[in-house]
Amino acid sequence: MSAGIAPARxxxxxxxxxxxxxxxxxxxxxxxxxxxYDPAAAGAAMLRGSxxxxxxxVSITLVRSVxxxxxxxxxxxxxxxxxxxxxxxxxxxxxxxxxxWVALTFTGLPSPLLVPAVLVASGLAGGLWALVPTLMRxxxxxxxxITTILMNFVGIYMAAWMVHGPLQEQRxxxxxxxxxxxxxxxxxxxxGTRLHIGFGLALVIAAVLAVMLRRSxxxxxxxxxxASPEAAAVAGRINPARVVFISFLASGAIAGLAGGxxxxxxxxxxxxxxxxxxxxxxxxxxxxxxLRPGGVVVxxxxxxxxxxxxxxxxxxxxxxxxxVDVVEALVILAVLGLDRVRAARAATSTVEGGA
Amino acid sequence: xxxxxLTLFLESxxxxxxxxxxxxxxxxxTERSGVINIGLEGSIIAGALGGALGALAFEGAGxxxxxxxxxxxxxxxxxxxxxxxxxxxxxxxxTAVTIxxxxxxxxxxxxxxxxxxxxxxxxxxxxxxxxxxSEIPLVGSALFAQAPTAYFAYLxxxxxxxxxxxxxxxxxxxxxxxxxxxxxxxGVRVRLVRLVATLFGGAMAGIAGAxxxxxxxxxxxxxxxxxxxxxxxxxxxxxxxxxxxxxFAALFFGAASALQFFLQAxxxxxxxxxxxxxPNMQTLAALAGWVGKSRAPxxxxxxWEPHR
Numbered sequence: 147m148s149a150g151i152a153p154a155r156x157x158x159x160x161x162x163x164x165x166x167x168x169x170x171x172x173x174x175x176x177x178x179x180x181x182x183y184d185p186a187a188a189g190a191a192m193l194r195g196s197x198x199x200x201x202x203x204v205s206i207t208l209v210r211s212v213x214x215x216x217x218x219x220x221x222x223x224x225x226x227x228x229x230x231x232x233x234x235x236x237x238x239x240x241x242x243x244x245x246x247w248v249a250l251t252f253t254g255l256p257s258p259l260l261v262p263a264v265l266v267a268s269g270l271a272g273g274l275w276a277l278v279p280t281l282m283r284x285x286x287x288x289x290x291x292i293t294t295i296l297m298n299f300v301g302i303y304m305a306a307w308m309v310h311g312p313l314q315e316q317r318x319x320x321x322x323x324x325x326x327x328x329x330x331x332x333x334x335x336x337x338g339t340r341l342h343i344g345f346g347l348a349l350v351i352a353a354v355l356a357v358m359l360r361r362s363x364x365x366x367x368x369x370x371x372x373a374s375p376e377a378a379a380v381a382g383r384i385n386p387a388r389v390v391f392i393s394f395l396a397s398g399a400i401a402g403l404a405g406g407x408x409x410x411x412x413x414x415x416x417x418x419x420x421x422x423x424x425x426x427x428x429x430x431x432x433x434x435x436x437l438r439p440g441g442v443v444v445x446x447x448x449x450x451x452x453x454x455x456x457x458x459x460x461x462x463x464x465x466x467x468x469x470v471d472v473v474e475a476l477v478i479l480a481v482l483g484l485d486r487v488r489a490a491r492a493a494t495s496t497v498e499g500g501a
Numbered sequence: 502x503x504x505x506x507l508t509l510f511l512e513s514x515x516x517x518x519x520x521x522x523x524x525x526x527x528x529x530x531t532e533r534s535g536v537i538n539i540g541l542e543g544s545i546i547a548g549a550l551g552g553a554l555g556a557l558a559f560e561g562a563g564x565x566x567x568x569x570x571x572x573x574x575x576x577x578x579x580x581x582x583x584x585x586x587x588x589x590x591x592x593x594x595x596t597a598v599t600i601x602x603x604x605x606x607x608x609x610x611x612x613x614x615x616x617x618x619x620x621x622x623x624x625x626x627x628x629x630x631x632x633x634x635s636e637i638p639l640v641g642s643a644l645f646a647q648a649p650t651a652y653f654a655y656l657x658x659x660x661x662x663x664x665x666x667x668x669x670x671x672x673x674x675x676x677x678x679x680x681x682x683x684x685x686x687x688g689v690r691v692r693l694v695r696l697v698a699t700l701f702g703g704a705m706a707g708i709a710g711a712x713x714x715x716x717x718x719x720x721x722x723x724x725x726x727x728x729x730x731x732x733x734x735x736x737x738x739x740x741x742x743x744x745x746x747x748x749f750a751a752l753f754f755g756a757a758s759a760l761q762f763f764l765q766a767x768x769x770x771x772x773x774x775x776x777x778x779x780p781n782m783q784t785l786a787a788l789a790g791w792v793g794k795s796r797a798p799x800x801x802x803x804x805w806e807p808h809r
Contacts, residue, residue: 181608181609181612182612230592232592232596278785282785282788282789286789288788288789291539291592292731292734292735292738292784292788293785293788295539295728295731296728296731296732296735296781296782296784296785297781297785299727299728299731299778299781300778300781300782300785303774303775303777303778303781304774304778306774306777307772307774307775307778310772310773310774311772311774423600426596426600429593429596429597430597430600433593466607466608466611466612468603468604468605468607468608468611468723469604469608470604471600471601471603471604471605471607471608472601472604472605472608473604474597474600474601474604475597475598475600475601475602475604475605476601478593478594478596478597478600479579479583479594479597479601482583482587482589482590482593482594482597483583483587483589485589486587486588486589487587
């Protein structure tokens with residue numbers, strides 16, 4: 147199934163992505179017109195708020211793209227292995243809680259130890275959150291779609307409980323944790339901007355995943371299991387359960403890093419509504435990126451720009467920010483639709499070529 | 502628990518279970534045809550907003566429920582266009598439809614009532630007590646002094662069961678979900694059957710949403726569906742794709758949710774956020790404990806291309 151939405155060649159994937167963006171812009175404009183808004187004013191506000199200046203691009207768009215990048219990579223990895231991990235949102239919250247807990251607890255550690263500890267904790271927490279649906283799938287045969295979604299709700303409420311209860315700030319006024327100490331914070335990637343090294347870490351993970359998927363034995367196994375677990379087991383003598391187990395947990399860990407990098411790189415505290423549905427946006431990011439790590443980098447920045455621009459759109463053009471969710475849905479549907487058209491044309495040309 | 506408390510408990514159990522029952526019954530029919538609609542959540546929230554706007558526009562809750570059903574069906578149509586028409590992956594399509602449904606209703610609500618969201622007060626769907634039945638001790642008022650949507654759910658369960666298992670149409674529907682190639686060979690138009698089943702599921706989820714807005718909350722709030730669509734999909738599994746069992750499974754879930762209120766009242770000081778997470782955890786636990794014994798339609802989630 148995942149093979150159908152991961153085009154074989156990078157060029158095809160890029161064309162598909164561009165086509166989907168064009169379709170989305172068209173459909174989005176029509177919807178905005180129907181809603182009585184001016185699409186041109188909306189577009190202008192969006193551009194100004196996302197790429198209007200170097201500083202806007204780096205400190206807003208790229209910063210917004212960091213959690214989408216981690217979570218998008220997490221989803222892409224899972225989908226490539228045929229694992230329908232819709233649970234990045236919950237894994238992200240688990241990672242944020244794990245990371246902030248370490249940052250608030252081990253305050254005696256020096257920064258070179260504490261920062262990695264925070265990130266490792268967030269990855270472990272995210273992986274742990276994915277463990278429940280992983281085991282339910284492998285041990286009980288329960289599909290992961292519903293279980294990961296249910297775990298999202300549990301994760302969101304668990305984080306909310308943390309900031310109202312065990313991890314609430316010492317003054318006990320606001321639903322948030324205390325700010326984490328300097329030594330636990332991610333340093334800036336580009337000095338003078340808000341962009342932190344979380345972005346660099348995500349790029350490194352993208353590169354590792356790209357090489358792993360294309361060149362390594364395990365990458366081959368992931369692609370084989372994603373295409374057909376039965377065929378992989380029979381023809382490739384691959385153990386699909388092992389591949390699913392490892393890629394599901396790795397996916398959860400990468401999604402957990404999204405939360406850990408956000409609290410240690412940007413907010414310096416855990417809040418109730420830390421994520422604005424990034425774990426779901428990540429599905430659009432991954433699909434638009436053709437489930438390829440390189441593509442995900444591009445589309446995560448694109449969605450970072452969309453989210454940055456949405457704020458400006460609301461301020462300057464009075465368009466409700468909820469429109470961004472509509473755009474996300476349109477992107478996913480456009481990718482699906484174009485992919486089906488591509489598949490149908492490929493089938494036709496094969497038939498004609500054979501005749 | 503005193504008699505009064507028990508009556509209150511049963512009453513809220515049914516009230517909380519009804520939206521799950523309505524949505525899950527529709528999804529049962531959809532899944533029996535071989536389509537899993539994860540976009541159910543989108544239909545529920547659309548039904549809630551459609552129900553609220555309809556009730557305001559037509560100044561009546563009854564027509565509000567109708568508008569809710571239409572809105573839910575419209576979202577179901579978007580899902581069907583991609584998942585059935587184009588044969589796109591059902592899980593991803595459903596996820597997109599849920600994201601889009603939550604976003605679209607939020608955008609419409611903010612545009613109409615402002616970003617902060619003024620508290621709407623809607624014509625509500627008042628409970629109707631059925632004479633005699635509602636006077637049965639203990640369960641009478643719980644089951645038979647509810648909003649009309651509850652009676653609709655009670656009626657739909659046997660009707661859907663009969664349609665599914667005792668009519669030619671039901672046989673075609675089940676064949677479509679179990680063995681679409683065989684169904685097609687026998688002259689069944691697989692995609693048409695799936696379209697009808699999906700639209701029915703969307704309408705039922707829309708009614709569930711309208712029930713939330715009009716019978717339950719008396720207002721609309723963004724994201725008020727709060728994951729009920731996903732719990733309803735799990736309820737279908739627990740009810741083993743049988744409309745009557747699904748009704749009982751939904752009421753059981755309502756009871757489990759209602760129990761939390763009472764545990765809290767009985768000084769089991771449970772943090773509010775944990776309390777909110779309990780229905781989701783219960784669903785996970787119930788799936789883990791039950792699902793091994795049931796079997797999904799064989800062609801569930803598999804797209805179908807007609808052969809010419």
